[in-house]
Amino acid sequence: MKQAIMTSPGVIEYRDVPVPQVGDDQIKVKMKRIGVCGSDIHVNHGKHPYTSYPVVQGHEVSALVVETGKNVTNVKVGDKVTIQPQVVCGECYPCTHGMYNDCEVLKVMGFQTTGMASDYFVTEAAKALKLPDDMSWDHGAMIEPLAVAVHAIRRYGDVAGKKVLVLGGGPIGNLVAQTANAMGAEKVMISELSAYRLETAIKCGISTVNPAEQNLRDEIFNFFGKDGADVIFECVGINPTMDQAITYARKGSDIVVVGVFGDLGTINMGFVQDHELRLIGTAMYREEDYIKAIELVGEGKIAFDPLITDHIDFDEYKKAYDLIDQQKDKAMKVIIVMDKED
Numbered sequence: 001m002k003q004a005i006m007t008s009p010g011v012i013e014y015r016d017v018p019v020p021q022v023g024d025d026q027i028k029v030k031m032k033r034i035g036v037c038g039s040d041i042h043v044n045h046g047k048h049p050y051t052s053y054p055v056v057q058g059h060e061v062s063a064l065v066v067e068t069g070k071n072v073t074n075v076k077v078g079d080k081v082t083i084q085p086q087v088v089c090g091e092c093y094p095c096t097h098g099m100y101n102d103c104e105v106l107k108v109m110g111f112q113t114t115g116m117a118s119d120y121f122v123t124e125a126a127k128a129l130k131l132p133d134d135m136s137w138d139h140g141a142m143i144e145p146l147a148v149a150v151h152a153i154r155r156y157g158d159v160a161g162k163k164v165l166v167l168g169g170g171p172i173g174n175l176v177a178q179t180a181n182a183m184g185a186e187k188v189m190i191s192e193l194s195a196y197r198l199e200t201a202i203k204c205g206i207s208t209v210n211p212a213e214q215n216l217r218d219e220i221f222n223f224f225g226k227d228g229a230d231v232i233f234e235c236v237g238i239n240p241t242m243d244q245a246i247t248y249a250r251k252g253s254d255i256v257v258v259g260v261f262g263d264l265g266t267i268n269m270g271f272v273q274d275h276e277l278r279l280i281g282t283a284m285y286r287e288e289d290y291i292k293a294i295e296l297v298g299e300g301k302i303a304f305d306p307l308i309t310d311h312i313d314f315d316e317y318k319k320a321y322d323l324i325d326q327q328k329d330k331a332m333k334v335i336i337v338m339d340k341e342d
Contacts, residue, residue: 003118004317007054009046012318020122027075027125028067029083031116033141034336035060036320038170039260043111044321047262051111058117058336059085059110062131062140072125080131082143083116083123084290085109101151101284108284117317119338129290132298137342138335139297142304145333146293147285149175152258153183154289155282156231160184165220165229167245169197169208171307171333172258173235177206180233182301189223191216191244194329203306211244220248229253237261243268251275258282310334 003017022028040057042048065079075081088095088103095103107113131140149172153159164180166173169192180188189207192198198208209219220228228250234241237259245255246268255277272279296302309332312320317336324331 001119002314003056004058004314005054005056006043009053010044010318010321014315017118019120022067022069022122024069024071025125026069026122027065027072027081027128028120028122029063029081029128030066030120031058031061031063031118031338032137032342033062033338034058034117035141035145036324036334036336037145038172039111041321041324042262048111049262055111056115056117057110058115059108060141060144061116062137062143063116063121065128066120068125074125075128075130080133080135080137080140081128082131082140082290083109083121084127084129084285084287085115085144086127086284087113098286101286117314117336129287129294131294135294135297138308139304141335142307142333143290143293143297144285145171146175146179146297146302147289148172148258149179150292150296151285151289152176152233152256152282153179155280156233156254156256158183159231161186162230163224163228164188165224165232165248166190166235167232167241168192168235168259169194169201170235170329173233174201174204174206174307174332175302176233176235176258177201178204178302179296181205182296182299187224189219189229191241196330197332200306200332204303216244217248231256233258235259239263239266246271246277249275249277252277254278254280256280256282307333308335311337313340314338 001019043051087107088100089105092104109115159180162185164185166177169190177188177190190201191209193212201208231254232245233256234245235258320334
């Protein structure tokens with residue numbers, strides 16, 4: 001089978017490798033779609049702190065089950081699935097207390113262990129989640145980033161009736177905002193500098209503000225009322241937006257840190273202490289988040305299509321990264337088409 005391997009930053013080679021044998025508790029899937037995410041881009045630029053080369057990428061996926069081991073009961077041949085990409089020990093404190101996404105020795109397919117950028121992939125059946133038969137392959141590959149959003153919302157708690165501010169209108173920020181709406185938030189607003197991403201948010205039914213053109217503090221009170229937002233989700237991962245979150249948070253409210261910070265954060269801890277703010281970290285997802293994500297899509301509460309900007313054939317994997325570098329904010333979600341027949 002063909003496998004795409006990033007041998008060094010920005011260099012992808014294709015190799016013919018054997019298809020692994022399927023164990024009793026494993027499945028073999030034919031890959032259909034792979035989404036490219038921000039962390040993948042860091043790897044392409046040689047700036048991911050926890051990834052070495054060579055590496056096979058691919059962790060936002062949809063696939064078709066083509067073979068199952070004799071002990072497998074959760075999926076069958078012919079099922080559409082997505083795959084949880086975490087590889088965990090199952091023995092540390094987080095793993096034994098239902099928090100395997102925080103495993104002490106966590107590895108993620110496509111970063112610290114082999115990803116799914118190949119014609120076929122063999123994995124433990126327990127990592128597979130069945131998708132509805134009528135879900136498109138594109139949408140199936142979007143379940144993973146949606147699960148990130150669902151987990152972020154759940155880290156805060158029940159958003160029903162709450163006022164939610166999201167800083168950052170990229171794919172994750174957009175999906176956090178959509179998820180908050182879908183889970184009953186009273187009001188949701190995205191703050192974003194990119195006109196294109198603001199337009200995309202509006203297409204997804206999200207109210208917006210551009211802090212480069214409007215006073216963010218004033219717009220927060222205009223939109224949410226005199227008490228401001230109940231919770232702020234930081235979905236960029238840079239100091240300026242973290243500063244905004246802390247500066248504009250209502251006293252005694254919560255900030256959920258969703259963005260992945262490449263640089264050391266420098267924040268006003270005096271405000272955090274004196275204003276009794278809670279900073280809540282959120283990392284990846286768990287199976288229940290995938291299940292909820294699939295449910296929300298099935299209920300028609302999530303708009304994926306405005307986020308999918310480009311499709312690139314598997315044979316031209318590197319072109320996806322070049323496109324993202326060129327288009328920047330206009331490349332929201334680029335999908336790798338693994339099987340041209342679909």
